[in-house]
Amino acid sequence: DAKTTQPNSMESNEEEPVHLPCNHSTISGTDYIHWYRQLPSQGPEYVIHGLTSNVNNRMASLAIAEDRKSSTLILHRATLRDAAVYYCILRGNAGNMLTFGGGTRLMVKP
Amino acid sequence: KAGVTQTPRYLIKTRGQQVTLSCSPISGHRSVSWYQQTPGQGLQFLFEYFSETQRNKGNFPGRFSGRQFSNSRSEMNVSTLELGDSALYLCASSRPQTSGILIDTQYFGPGTRLTVL
Numbered sequence: 715d716a717k718t719t720q721p722n723s724m725e726s727n728e729e730e731p732v733h734l735p736c737n738h739s740t741i742s743g744t745d746y747i748h749w750y751r752q753l754p755s756q757g758p759e760y761v762i763h764g765l766t767s768n769v770n771n772r773m774a775s776l777a778i779a780e781d782r783k784s785s786t787l788i789l790h791r792a793t794l795r796d797a798a799v800y801y802c803i804l805r806g807n808a809g810n811m812l813t814f815g816g817g818t819r820l821m822v823k824p
Numbered sequence: 825k826a827g828v829t830q831t832p833r834y835l836i837k838t839r840g841q842q843v844t845l846s847c848s849p850i851s852g853h854r855s856v857s858w859y860q861q862t863p864g865q866g867l868q869f870l871f872e873y874f875s876e877t878q879r880n881k882g883n884f885p886g887r888f889s890g891r892q893f894s895n896s897r898s899e900m901n902v903s904t905l906e907l908g909d910s911a912l913y914l915c916a917s918s919r920p921q922t923s924g925i926l927i928d929t930q931y932f933g934p935g936t937r938l939t940v941l
Contacts, residue, residue, distance in 0.1 A: 757932030814867035
């Protein structure tokens with residue numbers, strides 16, 4: 715699977731929107747962009763995924779650049795519970811596994 | 825629906841011993857994957873089992889092994905423990921498609937924290 719690049723950490727204020735960027739310049743045409751997050755002392759959990767079009771679900775929105783070389787996870791109103799490490803992962807035909815990078819540690823201030 | 829369960833949650837072993845960790849997937853899920861998480865290396869894929877067969881394997885030594893039972897429950901075993909095996913071991917289950925791109929959502933358990941002294 716192609717590699718992703720994310721900032722090590724970001725800070726946000728509670729109830730403000732958060733934009734978490736991810737660069738994946740070597741993405742292939744069949745790679746899906748997945749986001750998982752890991753809350754403290756828990757296993758990772760699925761957040762959202764997309765291929766080309768922007769996606770929305772109850773947790774977040776995913777904005778995908780037109781050339782697909784970058785994407786942004788958007789939390790519309792950050793809460794303290796959203797403090798976690800967020801992982802951007804590309805998934806293609808390599809198999810049913812996740813290749814995690816370093817992720818972005820999101821800190822939410824009250 | 826019950827989530828992925830892992831037992832035990834915490835384990836302390838000494839170097840040279842072996843350990844067996846257990847994972848019960850979500851009902852109906854036939855794929856079980858194992859991951860190791862350490863502060864230095866982050867989250868790394870160990871192996872995946874599907875229908876009692878190892879289907880994918882990460883880059884770990886042969887001391888790390890696993891198996892899956894007919895009810896999809898899985899165990900992983902680490903023999904001749906080393907200090908560097910201290911980690912959080914995570915299990916994830918999914919219901920992968922039988923053909924095409926395997927992009928099913930993975931559901932993780934809380935992990936087993938292994939400490940090797």
